[in-house]
Amino acid sequence: MDCQRENLLSYSESHAHAGIYIHIPFCVKKCPYCDFYSISDLSLRKSFVTALLKELQLRSQPELKVDTIYFGGGTPSLLSIEDASKIVESVAHNFRLMDNAQITMEVNPGTIKDINTINENNTKRVGQKTISCLTLT
Ligand code: SF4
Numbered sequence: 001m002d003c004q005r006e007n008l009l010s011y012s013e014s015h016a017h018a019g020i021y022i023h024i025p026f027c028v029k030k031c032p033y034c035d036f037y038s039i040s041d042l043s044l045r046k047s048f049v050t051a052l053l054k055e056l057q058l059r060s061q062p063e064l065k066v067d068t069i070y071f072g073g074g075t076p077s078l079l080s081i082e083d084a085s086k087i088v089e090s091v092a093h094n095f096r097l098m099d100n101a102q103i104t105m106e107v108n109p110g111t112i113k114d115i116n117t118i119n120e121n122n123t124k125r126v127g128q129k130t131i132s133c134l135t136l137t
Helices: 003-015 042-058 081-094 115-126
Strands: 017-024 065-073 096-107 130-135
Touching: 042 081, 065 081, 081 096
Parallel strands: 017 065, 065 096, 096 130
Antiparallel strands: none
16 A cells, blocks of 8 residues: 555545434324334334344444434434433444534424423533524425
């Protein structure tokens, strides 16, 4: 390997940032036109979160810088604040979550009482500055 290529590789490795997409496969009901994978058996949420936390642990890469976490679905806002916080905390524990990482969650307005609750709780618990909420109709 020539010196220039080696330098480029070490530069890209040291500056590489990853984004983590987390699919939350639950919806209040399955819309007939929707191709996204989701189910409406909400009783499985707890075991899903447990399995997801285990998978994050198994895929742990403490040196990998993560600058975005995106919760998509499905309807991620069907997660409890506690479970969403556990997932973000697990990412922070198993990867190198950047201080200015952006955390985005797709939100169905019908599934939450107060959108500010998500923002305040997650911000305080994981020390992140930005949580964006997208609304789906
Ligand atoms: S992801 Fe959206 S469109 Fe698809 S089933 Fe769930 S609520 Fe319906």
